[in-house]
Amino acid sequence: MEADTLIKSALLALPLAFLLLSFWPGRRALAWLAPALLLALLLHWVLPTGLLAYLVSFAVFASVFALLSLGLNVHWGYTGLFNIGIAGFFALGAFTSALFTTAMPSGALALYSQQAFGLGMPFLVGVLSAAILSGVVAFLVGLPTLRLREDYLAIATIGVAELIRLVFQNERWLANGPQPLRGIPRPLYCLTDGPSCDWLPTFLHPLFAGLEPRDYPYLYLVLVSAAVVLVYLALEKALRSPWGRVLRAIREDEVSAAMVGKNVFAFKLEAFVVGAMIMGIGGAFYAHFLVSIDYGHFIPLFGTFLIWVMLMLGGSGNNKGAILGAFVIWGVWTGTAFLTDTLTPFLAAISEDLPARSPYLRYLFISLVFMAILLYRPRGLLGEEKTVSQFMENAK
């Protein structure tokens, strides 16, 4: 067996182990590593290399969206907060992390690219700053609106999302808008490049020698899936804690929650901030994989609507559903791109303008899916699980 297959399988084994773990949770999480490794080797053996590489980078994007969808689940699924400005926190996370981790452009590059600051910090600092800034903005948005009727929050979140996008579009000094902000560092990229990491002990170098720069998605999938698992576990814990129970009480009946002495406003604000922080983390992971981002990524359709469809399809109030929905809808979204390509001859027969506009067919399709979910299956694929407490795991 070749060295690169082995290391790639080992890298793939980690996300697969996370997947197996979430379906069959057990006490010994590490026990899944061996079967996951076997499964990864099997995948390498069965699937053509190109297809597997495609699936890996597909999984990276779907995991990023899973993070966003988990964040929305805290807002809508747990607490019933109607946030339709996800794109704002998404963009904020992406640009913040990018600004914290890139180096200030110098020399000839400075003529073409401007940014407010470039701190050249490590990846994790970038992710953390993205989460913190998204949380702060959510706090400021929530403060005047969460005491009022529920749809005021929705209108305010639309406003904030539009405003954030406009700022990144028009303010050149901030993040090179409207041009893309380029050169966002990829974490652990040096492992695929030689490896050339100076922190890696020399005896480990042969381990990664088989990796090439184009295998980078394998590495990134480990990082982003670890983030998804951490957020998932934390949210599952929180849902079963007293805090999570209060959130669901507020969602079901705000007045009753207030009557038993809960500070409804404070809990809503906490939930809003926590969800926005997760969205910010999702944005950071999006930026570091894409390397170059601009305001156009954060239009309402892509940055907000798609994530709503993911959560509602998977089942709001269910974290597994949020992740499942992200994978399914991202599959539909990318799959329909192929479909419209094959449809091109037929569309050309109807009107000569249509083939160029076929990408909009997927917008149409996704919005129909969303309406169908609302009308015919409001609980989504998985629906909400009845969860009472972490101490009553089997109480049904």
Next chain:
Amino acid sequence: MLGARRWREQVGRLWARPWVPPLFLLFLVLLPILLAAQQGVSPDRLLSLVIWGTMLGSILALGAIGLTLVYGILRFANFAHGDLMTLGAYLALFMLTLLPQGPPLRPFSFSLEFLVALGLVFPLTGLAALLVDRFLYRPLRFRRAQPVVLAMAAFAAAFFVRSLIYLFWGPDFLFYYVGRPRPAMEVFGVLLRPDQLFILGLALLLVFLLYLLLEKTKLGKAMRATADNPDLARTCGIPTERVALWTWLLGGGLAGISGVMLGLDAQLRPEMGWFMLLPLFAAVILGGIGNPYGALAGAMVIGIAQQVSASFLNPAYAPGVAFVLMILVLLVRPQGIFGRPGG
């Protein structure tokens, strides 16, 4: 805590005085004007900005009145209202391709067939709004879905309508009459295009007709009563479903007309309605939800503020100006300037 409560009571009593809400409205209009004057914008320019703002405000008002009626009568935030405006604008464009083209009605840039199209847009957009209601909102309403679920459905409908527009007309900017000159003329030192005067006049006429409808007809009274308190209205024997039907026809039609006006004033693009959504909601909230006259006043304030602020701010941030005014009102008076407590 007692102090806070007494403070709130005092403030509530203050708002109940008849002269306070108009004064606050005046303050909101003067705020951007004073800011602009402080930045050294000349009075001449300010005057023309205010007049352009009034025109934008009258376009906004047509949309906002429909939105506030739907909001009050059907009790949910119709996030698809902006896209109904877009639909109306494109429907007019479609009808212009069908109708024979006449000579331009000087001094306006449009011809006779444009007025025919404008007349047809009203029922067609109203019908489109009604169709969305029949297939999407009504089933949810009958299931007694929460208002927020209806708002979500409206959000989906907005993207549905917009993707249809993208599909049929593409993403580019379009014009009703390509290459026709649109000269401006000077009216009392203010540069205005005749088209803009037409828009202003038509909007005022429609608002007046709407006033007659709401005040003098049985349907109008039923609508106001339902917007005020749907349960009480139903108890009094008002057929709320029929009121809902007329609300959609009227609100959708007005949105369509205001979309055409927006397209005539500038250009048509698929996101035009989405960009209007924030000013629309700002106007509705400013005036108090369910109050058509409040929406009219709110729309004027927002229109003027957006135009005047363009003299010292990047015009791209116009929606941001509406947003800031809305947050200001939410902080000071959440039920709207003309709203009642608990609204």
